[in-house]
Amino acid sequence: MKTRVYDDHAALSRGAALALAQAIGEKPDLNIVVATGSTPMDSYAELAAMQRRGEVNCRRLHVFQLDAYLDVADDDPRSLYGWMKRSFLDPLEIPDERVFRMDRGNADPQRNCDAHAALVRARGGYDIAVLGLGPNGHLAFNEPPSMRDAPTRVVPLSEESIVSNARYWGGRDRVPPLSVTAGMDLLLAAKTLMLLVSGEGKREILRRTMAGPVTPMVPSSYIRETARSLVLADKAALGESLVHA
Numbered sequence: 001m002k003t004r005v006y007d008d009h010a011a012l013s014r015g016a017a018l019a020l021a022q023a024i025g026e027k028p029d030l031n032i033v034v035a036t037g038s039t040p041m042d043s044y045a046e047l048a049a050m051q052r053r054g055e056v057n058c059r060r061l062h063v064f065q066l067d068a069y070l071d072v073a074d075d076d077p078r079s080l081y082g083w084m085k086r087s088f089l090d091p092l093e094i095p096d097e098r099v100f101r102m103d104r105g106n107a108d109p110q111r112n113c114d115a116h117a118a119l120v121r122a123r124g125g126y127d128i129a130v131l132g133l134g135p136n137g138h139l140a141f142n143e144p145p146s147m148r149d150a151p152t153r154v155v156p157l158s159e160e161s162i163v164s165n166a167r168y169w170g171g172r173d174r175v176p177p178l179s180v181t182a183g184m185d186l187l188l189a190a191k192t193l194m195l196l197v198s199g200e201g202k203r204e205i206l207r208r209t210m211a212g213p214v215t216p217m218v219p220s221s222y223i224r225e226t227a228r229s230l231v232l233a234d235k236a237a238l239g240e241s242l243v244h245a
């Protein structure tokens with residue numbers, strides 16, 4: 001695991017966009033899986049601004065969906081696909097045929113998960129995973145406890161995730177209770193795993209991610225086991241002890 005420290009959220013977003021642009025410049029059709037959530041939104045906007053200036057071309061990327069709420073249709077604006085479309089696919093002008101959704105059309109959602117994981121593997125795995133850090137250390141919707149080899153699967157949302165997503169749904173009772181998520185196995189196998197972390201509210205869980213025990217109770221702690229992981233964090237998230245570590 002490597003760490004890059006940024007002064008604030010704006011610098012983190014520019015740094016993440018630059019890192020992505022460099023990788024895309026080297027391999028324009030790379031396989032990327034992208035988080036929704038608030039943290040990476042400005043990074044995606046920076047990347048889109050770079051594309052408008054002709055500094056990067058993201059139109060040939062292969063984009064994989066990271067997670068989804070079960071039983072929420074893709075055309076619902078609150079779906080995670082809808083969020084990815086607005087924040088990443090549309091601004092970067094990525095055509096539909098280069099996007100791999102977590103197809104939830106099958107009556108058996110686990111079969112969809114298995115098929116999606118097989119597709120990711122058949123296409124060579126993720127080159128880049130852009131991830132956010134859940135309040136309880138979840139990556140995508142790999143809620144604690146999740147082992148390092150947890151597969152792509154249906155997962156009930158944890159209480160922490162329900163609370164943190166309640167603002168998007170108009171109250172905790174309206175948050176969909178089930179999700180599908182890319183597995184820890186796929187995410188940890190990414191050639192580059194970028195974890196974006198911003199703000200003081202993430203300080204304690206980032207400390208546990210980087211310096212606590214490696215444990216299924218903090219799924220994000222497994223990123224320490226691979227040299228292919230990169231934490232991009234602002235000083236507010238890192239706090240004094242980790243900034244100077």
Ligand SMILES: N[C@@H]1[C@@H](O)[C@H](O)[C@@H](COP(=O)(O)O)O[C@@H]1O
Pocket residue numbers: 035036037038039040066067131132133134135139140141161165
């Ligand atoms: N399932 C999503 C994750 O993909 C996201 O990365 C994380 C952090 O979200 P945020 O960046 O808003 O803190 O929580 C959500 O529940």
